[in-house]
Amino acid sequence: MEQHLAKLKDEYLHEFHSYNYIREFIPVPNRQSLFDMTILEKLHIFFKHNKIYYKEQNLTLSNMPCISYEGDINQFWLSSKKYDTSYQPFFPTWGLSALLLISVAKDLGFKNIIDIGSGDGRLIYCGSIIGLNSIGVEIDKELCNLQNEISNSSKVKYEVINSDSNSIDYSQFRMENTMIFISALPELGEMISYSMIDQFKKYKAKMHNVGITLMGTHTYKQYSRDKSMWGWGKFIDDSGLKIVKCLSLPSSWTLDEKKKHHIYLHFSIINYLNSKQFTKSFEFIIIINLAEV
Secondary structure (H helix, E strand, C coil), rough: CCCHHHHHHHHHHHHHCCCCCEEEEEECCCCCCCCHHHHHHHHHHHCCCCEEEEEEEEECCCCCCEEEECCCHHHHHHCCCCEEEEEEECCCCCHHHHHHHHHHHHHCCCCCEEEEECCCCCCCCHHHHHCEEEEEEEHHHHHHHHHHHHHHHHHCCCCECCHHHHCHHHHHHHCCCEEECCCCHHHHHHHHHHHHHHHHHHHHHHHHEEEEEEEEEECCCCCCCCCCCCCCCCHHCCCCEEEEEEEEEEECCCCHHHHHHCEEEEEEEECCCCCCCCCCCCCCCEEEECCCC
C-alpha cells in the first residue's frame, strides 16, 4: 500500500503543477480505490469542509480518477507560532498518509488515539471515521475552532482539547489500547516526549498497550544534537526501545518539483523491551514518522 501511494505521489508531482505549496490528492471512491469507498467519501468531506482548501481539480493518476485539493495555511501557521510553548508550527500531514497511519494503529489493536498538536484535526478525523475513539490536543485556539467547525459540518465526532501539551495530565485519558501522536521533530518534541514518559512511569498501573508516534528526519541540520535514529536516538536509548518493523509513506514536508528526489514519511514500529522501568504487563509500542526537512 505504502509503495503504491509513494508512486502516485511521484506521478502527481510530475503531472500536476501548481504554485500552491499546500496541495494533495485524494482518489475518487470507486472499485479501483486504495481504501474503502465509504472511508474515501468521508475523507473528501474533510477537505470540502476545511477552509484551508479553496481550490479543487479533477485529474487521473495511474488510470485512477482523483481530486487535487489546493490551499493556504499561512493564517494558521502564523497563529500557531505565537505561543511560547508551541514547539512545531502547524503544517498538515497528507490526508492519505494520515488515513494510513491511523489504519496501521487500528491494525495493531489500538482502539483510542490522542493527537498532541492536532492542527486541523485530520488524524483524529481519520480515527473517528474508521471507528476509533479520537481526542486532539491543540494549543492554538484558531486551529481548535477549525477542528470543531469541520466536526460540526461533517457530522464526524471527536473531542478537541484546547491546551498546552506540556501541561497535559495523561491520567485523565483512558490509557488502554491507546496510540498517542506527537507532531514535532526531534529537537522540538524532546521535552514533550520525556515529560510524557515520566508520566507513564507514574501511571503504569493504569496503562496497557500504549503507543506513541514520533516524527523524525532523514536529513540532519549541521548542528543537530542527535544524528542517530532519525534524531531520536538518545530518547530511544534512554527509554530502552528497539526497532522491530518499518513502513514508508509520502510526506508533504516539501513539494519542490525542482528537486530530483521526493520526500517520504517513514514509520518504524518500536517495542519497549526494558523491564527495569515498567512492569512486564506494560506493552509499549512506538511508531516513528520520518520526514526529510
